[in-house]
Amino acid sequence: MRMPGYGFGFGIQNLNGKFPGRNGEKKEAGGYGASLKDDYRYFYGATFGLAGRGEAIAREDNYCEIDPTTVDKYGIPVLRFHYKWSDHEIKQARHMKETFKEIIHAMGGEITYGAEDGPENNYGLETPGRIIHEVGTTRMGNDPKRSVVNSYNQAHDCKNVFVVDGGPFVSQADKNPTWTILALSMRASEYMIDQIKKQNIT
Amino acid sequence: MDRREYLKTLTAGTLGAGLLFQCQPEKKDTNVTSGTPNELSYDRTPEELKRDSELIAGRFFNDHEMKTIATLADIIIPADEKSGSATDAGVPDFINFIVLDMPHYQTPIRGGIRWLDLQCMRRFNADFVSCTHEQQIEMVDEIAWPEKARPEMQQGVAFFNIMRDLTACGFFSSQMGIEDIGYMGNRPNQWDGVPQDVLDQYGLSHDPRLLDLYVKYDT
Numbered sequence: 227m228r229m230p231g232y233g234f235g236f237g238i239q240n241l242n243g244k245f246p247g248r249n250g251e252k253k254e255a256g257g258y259g260a261s262l263k264d265d266y267r268y269f270y271g272a273t274f275g276l277a278g279r280g281e282a283i284a285r286e287d288n289y290c291e292i293d294p295t296t297v298d299k300y301g302i303p304v305l306r307f308h309y310k311w312s313d314h315e316i317k318q319a320r321h322m323k324e325t326f327k328e329i330i331h332a333m334g335g336e337i338t339y340g341a342e343d344g345p346e347n348n349y350g351l352e353t354p355g356r357i358i359h360e361v362g363t364t365r366m367g368n369d370p371k372r373s374v375v376n377s378y379n380q381a382h383d384c385k386n387v388f389v390v391d392g393g394p395f396v397s398q399a400d401k402n403p404t405w406t407i408l409a410l411s412m413r414a415s416e417y418m419i420d421q422i423k424k425q426n427i428t
Numbered sequence: 429m430d431r432r433e434y435l436k437t438l439t440a441g442t443l444g445a446g447l448l449f450q451c452q453p454e455k456k457d458t459n460v461t462s463g464t465p466n467e468l469s470y471d472r473t474p475e476e477l478k479r480d481s482e483l484i485a486g487r488f489f490n491d492h493e494m495k496t497i498a499t500l501a502d503i504i505i506p507a508d509e510k511s512g513s514a515t516d517a518g519v520p521d522f523i524n525f526i527v528l529d530m531p532h533y534q535t536p537i538r539g540g541i542r543w544l545d546l547q548c549m550r551r552f553n554a555d556f557v558s559c560t561h562e563q564q565i566e567m568v569d570e571i572a573w574p575e576k577a578r579p580e581m582q583q584g585v586a587f588f589n590i591m592r593d594l595t596a597c598g599f600f601s602s603q604m605g606i607e608d609i610g611y612m613g614n615r616p617n618q619w620d621g622v623p624q625d626v627l628d629q630y631g632l633s634h635d636p637r638l639l640d641l642y643v644k645y646d647t
Contacts, residue, residue: 229611232526235596239574239589256573258504258592266596270609 235266242269244338274335278322282354282398283314290363305363309354319349359403361392379414386427388414483528489538495557496541497523497591503568504595511608514599522598533590540587547584 228234242265243255253261282288293306323343330337343350367373370382375394381387390411392403399406421427472480489497501514501523514520527533544567545555552563559567571577571584572592599605627633 229613230597230600230606230609232597232601234600236593237589238592238596243575254573255575256589256592258568258572259506260508262592263505263508266600267609270600 230270238262238265238269241265241273241338245336273338274330274333275339276326276329278319278326279357279400280315280318280322281400283312284397285310285312288354307355311348311351311354316348316351319351323349358398359392361395361398361403364389364393365396366394367396378417379410380417388418390414483525486528487524488527488534489524492555492557493538493541494520494524496544496555497537499557499564500568500588500591501595501598503564504592505599511604514595517599517602517604519595519598519602522602523594526594526598533594536587536590540584540590543583543587 239256242257242262243253246252247265248268256262257265288309290305290307290309292303294303296304296306298304323340327337327341340350364374364381366375366377366379368376373382375381375389379388379390379394381389390407392407394410395403395406418427498515498520501519505514505517505519507513507516511517523537527537541556547570548554548556548559548563548567551567552559554563556564556567568588570581571588574585574589577585600609621634621639622632
């Protein structure tokens with residue numbers, strides 16, 4: 227249960243009229259006084275929420291490019307994104323929703339919010355870009371024609387350029403990318419030292 | 429104090445706000461505590477402490493407005509057998525603090541108080557705080573029940589919703605409120621050694637000298 231702080235109990239009028247109270251009876255939403263005070267106690271810790279995160283699969287037709295018509299406030303062209311969900315992400319969202327429902331039912335809970343999501347809104351899947359980590363755009367791959375860096379984060383086109391941020395990611399993982407960035411950077415560093423010793427790069 | 433944990437208000441939907449580690453635009457972080465500057469010195473940078481102290485020393489509402497807020501707060505959260513009232517917990521000062529910290533509340537609350545006084549003047553020929561308790565309750569009943577309030581009372585309903593929210597979170601985040609609601613927080617385990625019945629079973633006992641040294645808790 228959360229420690230009560232700013233925001234605690236906000237919007238109780240959306241809660242205390244919807245569900246039966248201590249005596250098993252519904253009452254009018256909102257209110258004031260001793261009965262309201264007890265509602266806060268009654269509903270405290272009685273709510274439970276789940277939010278899902280999934281992996282957006284790598285798709286070649288999802289890409290960004292330099293916008294030919296728009297610049298930022300410094301006059302630098304901005305990026306323009308082309309991004310669509312595929313069936314895979316939508317099915318992940320549906321599976322999450324179904325799993326959440328199962329969990330809540332198994333807990334003996336009542337679903338109060340989010341159950342209305344369905345195929346018409348991709349099961350609550352957010353618009354691409356809504357909840358993200360900024361990764362990708364200089365993707366990693368073995369084929370210089372289809373990727374920017376090799377498996378050591380080294381640019382195919384220029385051997386002494388290494389991209390060691392989130393750029394080489396080919397997909398949007400469901401987890402925070404920092405540890406993967408660190409791991410890839412470590413591998414790139416070891417490779418770099420090795421290659422410098424061999425005088426393959428200067 | 430725009431920082432710290434991502435906060436989503438506890439509405440019917442209560443998403444697991446703490447689970448959102450990923451970046452989500454257009455959400456403001458907020459963390460508010462009431463108390464004296466000394467109480468706030470924990471984990472504050474000098475700049476934060478300065479701002480906190482300014483907010484706590486500051487005053488937005490006039491005396492009449494503070495009195496109205498106090499009256500409403502105690503109607504919303506009165507004392508009962510378990511704990512004191514909203515004003516016992518310092519809610520009016522908390523609301524004054526919040527509107528300085530989050531200025532978007534200022535006009536709705538100030539305007540709401542004016543609206544309330546005007547309604548009471550028309551009905552009872554007195555402003556809200558000068559009305560009798562019965563008259564105040566009659567007025568509050570017009571605006572405290574969003575789903576059955578009359579259309580011409582919607583302005584008051586919006587105001588009362590804000591007052592209900594701020595009174596409740598001010599009350600339940602105070603020491604009195606936290607004790608009332610039974611929030612325990614994280615507590616370390618306490619191990620008092622091998623239980624006595626087990627010791628008895630094996631005919632063993634703690635060494636009294638070590639017992640004093642190692643099995644001792646302040647609480």
